[in-house]
Amino acid sequence: MTTESGAGGSGVGANGRKITYFSNSFVLALALVAGFGGLLFGYDTGVISGALLYIRDDFPAVNQSSFLQETIVSMALVGAIIGAAVGGWINDAYGRKRATLIADVVFILGSFGMAAAPDPYVLIFGRFLVGLGVGTASVTAPMYIAEASPSEIRGGLVSTNVLMITGGQFLSYLVNLAFTKVRGTWRWMLGVAAVPAVIQFVLMLFLPESPRWLYIKKDKSEAIVVLSKIYDPFRLEEEIGYLDSALEEEELLRKNAVSYWDVFRIKEVRLAFLAGAGLQAFQQFIGINTVMYYSPTIVQMAGFSSNRLALLLSLIVALMNAIGTVLGIYLIDNYGRRKLALSSLSGVIVSLILLSVAFIMQSPNGDYGWVAVFGLALYIAFFAPGMGPVPWTVNTEIYSQSYRGICGGMSATVNWISNLIVAQSFLSTADAVGTGPTFLILAGIAVVAFVFVMVYVPETKGLSFEEVENIWKERARSSGSSKEPLLTPSPL
Numbered sequence: 001m002t003t004e005s006g007a008g009g010s011g012v013g014a015n016g017r018k019i020t021y022f023s024n025s026f027v028l029a030l031a032l033v034a035g036f037g038g039l040l041f042g043y044d045t046g047v048i049s050g051a052l053l054y055i056r057d058d059f060p061a062v063n064q065s066s067f068l069q070e071t072i073v074s075m076a077l078v079g080a081i082i083g084a085a086v087g088g089w090i091n092d093a094y095g096r097k098r099a100t101l102i103a104d105v106v107f108i109l110g111s112f113g114m115a116a117a118p119d120p121y122v123l124i125f126g127r128f129l130v131g132l133g134v135g136t137a138s139v140t141a142p143m144y145i146a147e148a149s150p151s152e153i154r155g156g157l158v159s160t161n162v163l164m165i166t167g168g169q170f171l172s173y174l175v176n177l178a179f180t181k182v183r184g185t186w187r188w189m190l191g192v193a194a195v196p197a198v199i200q201f202v203l204m205l206f207l208p209e210s211p212r213w214l215y216i217k218k219d220k221s222e223a224i225v226v227l228s229k230i231y232d233p234f235r236l237e238e239e240i241g242y243l244d245s246a247l248e249e250e251e252l253l254r255k256n257a258v259s260y261w262d263v264f265r266i267k268e269v270r271l272a273f274l275a276g277a278g279l280q281a282f283q284q285f286i287g288i289n290t291v292m293y294y295s296p297t298i299v300q301m302a303g304f305s306s307n308r309l310a311l312l313l314s315l316i317v318a319l320m321n322a323i324g325t326v327l328g329i330y331l332i333d334n335y336g337r338r339k340l341a342l343s344s345l346s347g348v349i350v351s352l353i354l355l356s357v358a359f360i361m362q363s364p365n366g367d368y369g370w371v372a373v374f375g376l377a378l379y380i381a382f383f384a385p386g387m388g389p390v391p392w393t394v395n396t397e398i399y400s401q402s403y404r405g406i407c408g409g410m411s412a413t414v415n416w417i418s419n420l421i422v423a424q425s426f427l428s429t430a431d432a433v434g435t436g437p438t439f440l441i442l443a444g445i446a447v448v449a450f451v452f453v454m455v456y457v458p459e460t461k462g463l464s465f466e467e468v469e470n471i472w473k474e475r476a477r478s479s480g481s482s483k484e485p486l487l488t489p490s491p492l
Contacts, residue, residue: 042168079131088409344386
């Protein structure tokens with residue numbers, strides 16, 4: 001092994017040289033190009049929050065209906081749920097590269113459809129197509145990066161995809177501000193989304209397929225050529241040994257075709273999936289996309305009525321999100337996934353309580369408006385380095401090769417379903433019980449998430465895929481009984 005066993009990977013290669021995020025330009029370039037999938041994800045998340053302000057002005061029916069506003073926002077999530085579910089299968093059957101190219105094409109079509117929409121219903125269909133592309137990309141990008149990354153820096157490289165998500169959100173707010181005075185404001189905002197998809201499609205044509213997928217599914221020699229660009233000769237031999245073991249397992253499983261039911265039937269796979277899917281669900285239920293989809297609306301609720309000012313304040317929130325993710329890239333491989341998530345959740349709980357108090361105490365003259373804006377910024381400052389990248393990183397690490405596509409797709413689907421529930425219900429819940437109590441509900445969910453991570457999520461920092469797989473096998477054996485618990489508590 002070139003790293004220490006357990007959660008304390010040293011980040012030092014076999015030749016004694018420290019492996020860092022910038023050690024290998026080939027791997028970094030691959031991560032950045034693949035991360036354009038995250039950019040699509042982030043841009044779409046952020047741009048609709050600003051575009052919605054102007055869509056309401058153009059379509060009176062939208063302005064008069066909170067449900068229609070929620071549907072315009074959340075229809076992309078419906079598409080993403082389907083895209084993520086199908087994306088896992090596409091990744092396993094056709095590879096990470098082809099899945100990325102397919103996602104780009106669908107996203108481009110959806111962007112053009114939104115820009116040309118003559119009514120809210122065509123706009124909603126365009127949002128659905130964009131969602132299909134984003135959902136597929138959300139499965140593919142982190143998986144592709146993880147499979148081409150040395151274990152010592154895998155967390156940071158996978159978090160590059162999350163940085164691209166937050167960068168896309170920040171870019172969307174800049175675009176929103178740029179087009180506030182342009183005729184056809186929201187059409188430009190939504191249509192520009194096609195640009196990063198076109199760029200990724202072109203660049204992706206020059207990148208190789210995932211070496212792990214190639215080795216196990218298609219061509220060993222081609223896979224070794226790719227691996228030789230990532231690892232030194234000693235480490236290359238070791239990685240090929242791991243892949244040979246994974247190939248033997250794959251060939252055994254081919255005799256009994258891998259199915260979605262196996263995820264729940266085979267105990268170690270079930271344990272891994274429930275931990276990964278739980279992280280993805282809690283990432284959404286603690287309210288991140290409530291903040292990102294509706295931040296301009298929340299700012300206006302806090303007493304700032306100007307569309308431009310609302311967008312400017314939301315831009316600051318998005319910038320903090322991107323900066324926090326950069327910090328997460330450093331911390332995730334040095335501090336660890338589990339500790340980072342727990343620290344992040346602690347701050348999220350405090351900031352959501354602050355937001356709740358600000359809105360409960362709000363007066364007609366907006367005395368507590370700046371407190372609400374500060375609460376939004378504080379929320380992002382704690383969420384971005386931890387609960388932003390950790391769920392996506394952990395979900396690329398905890399599944400065996402044979403189930404990585406299926407489980408990754410199912411877990412991403414859980415994320416998008418949770419995202420849809422939150423996006424579709426936030427405004428309605430705020431109308432029913434008030435904005436302050438709504439944030440208090442999210443704070444309660446964050447407390448449950450903290451307990452979940454503390455009890456069920458293992459540390460995967462610095463471990464090889466095979467070492468992580470052994471964690472679940474050991475848990476499955478240690479908890480074996482006639483009445484099997486779905487999850488086994490993680491040691492502190």
